[in-house]
Amino acid sequence: MVAPAQIQHSLMRWLVTGAGGALGRDLVDxxxxxxxxxxxxxxxxxxxxxxxxxxxxxxxxxGADVVxxxxxxxxxxxxxxxxxxxERVNGWAPGLLAxxxxxxxxxxxxxxxxxxxxxxxxxxxxxxxxxPQSAYGRxxxxxxxxxxxxxxxxxxxxxxxxxxYSGSGPSFVRAVGGRLRQGQAVDVVDDQRxxxxxxxxxxxxxxALGTADVAPGLWHCSAAxxxxxxxxxxxxxxxxxxxxxxxxxxxxxxxxxxxxxxxYSVLSNRKWIAAGLPAMPHWRDALHExxxxxxxxxxx
Ligand SMILES: NC(=O)c1ccc[n+]([C@@H]2O[C@H](COP(=O)([O-])OP(=O)(O)OC[C@H]3O[C@@H](n4cnc5c(N)ncnc54)[C@H](OP(=O)(O)O)[C@@H]3O)[C@@H](O)[C@H]2O)c1
Numbered sequence: 001m002v003a004p005a006q007i008q009h010s011l012m013r014w015l016v017t018g019a020g021g022a023l024g025r026d027l028v029d030x031x032x033x034x035x036x037x038x039x040x041x042x043x044x045x046x047x048x049x050x051x052x053x054x055x056x057x058x059x060x061x062x063g064a065d066v067v068x069x070x071x072x073x074x075x076x077x078x079x080x081x082x083x084x085x086x087e088r089v090n091g092w093a094p095g096l097l098a099x100x101x102x103x104x105x106x107x108x109x110x111x112x113x114x115x116x117x118x119x120x121x122x123x124x125x126x127x128x129x130x131x132p133q134s135a136y137g138r139x140x141x142x143x144x145x146x147x148x149x150x151x152x153x154x155x156x157x158x159x160x161x162x163x164x165y166s167g168s169g170p171s172f173v174r175a176v177g178g179r180l181r182q183g184q185a186v187d188v189v190d191d192q193r194x195x196x197x198x199x200x201x202x203x204x205x206x207x208a209l210g211t212a213d214v215a216p217g218l219w220h221c222s223a224a225x226x227x228x229x230x231x232x233x234x235x236x237x238x239x240x241x242x243x244x245x246x247x248x249x250x251x252x253x254x255x256x257x258x259x260x261x262x263x264y265s266v267l268s269n270r271k272w273i274a275a276g277l278p279a280m281p282h283w284r285d286a287l288h289e290x291x292x293x294x295x296x297x298x299x300x
Pocket of ligand 1 (some may be wrong): 024043071089
């Protein structure tokens with residue numbers, strides 16, 4: 001991973017929204033460790049659906065140079081029956097942020113692999129057509145369009161990522177790892193492929209993007225390689241020295257969750273790498289690094 005010491009001192013003023021969330025926390029931690037001036041605002045401190053709040057926050061942060069929006073409605077299944085709320089946070093707020101950042105700050109907005117249909121057989125490039133299959137995916141697609149479309153000429157970067165896990169908050173790695181450590185069997189789908197991405201790796205790359213001399217637009221940034229959730233769970237059992245036989249393959253149809261997930265949502269990092277931005281590690285190496293670095297905190 002890119003260590004704090006490797007983050008170039010930028011003299012930028014950073015504002016991180018959704019700072020109580022998994023990615024937001026890692027961003028604030030890394031920026032503080034690199035002694036960058038950063039203001040991290042949780043949902044209670046900044047509601048990103050409120051333009052006046054955003055204006056005040058950017059002013060209070062002493063005039064942020066880079067705003068990283070990690071605030072989101074991320075309860076994918078709940079969004080099916082609560083789509084208006086998801087749309088407000090994921091679809092509407094990125095446009096407000098783009099407007100308030102226009103001519104003042106670079107905006108980095110985080111989006112998702114769930115904007116894709118999931119019927120591809122090779123990694124999605126940034127220009128691949130989107131076809132969200134869930135209310136969450138549709139709301140995130142609206143947010144991409146709002147962030148990129150409302151302020152032509154603005155310094156707006158939308159970064160799609162995938163399958164995040166971290167040392168805080170709910171995630172697949174935390175839930176499955178916790179059960180495996182207790183010797184419990186887990187049924188894990190073997191028919192969805194993606195790239196599990198450690199928030200700390202992503203946070204370091206978003207910080208690099210914050211100061212990079214690159215044209216605004218759409219980016220993909222997730223761990224390299226690909227796997228099914230089942231393969232990820234088996235790898236996790238190896239890392240945790242648990243019995244891999246506890247991981248049992250199942251299908252998405254058998255689990256019957258309210259929101260449809262893309263069957264294949266691997267993102268191509270080709271544009272990111274071609275722009276000279278720091279490459280992401282392979283998901284398997286990152287998982288080993290996360291377990292080594294975070295210990296029990298990853299799966300408690
Ligand atoms: N998690 C994944 O697997 C994944 C995959 C691809 C992309 N992403 C994207 O990556 C970004 C970060 O995700 P994450 O995993 O860090 O999510 P997270 O842990 O759920 O964090 C999101 C944060 O946003 C806050 N929030 C919700 N509504 C808000 C509002 N109106 N104003 C301000 N803050 C608000 C949430 O607060 P509450 O908890 O109080 O609601 C939460 O603290 C999101 O854009 C997400 O869509 C995530």
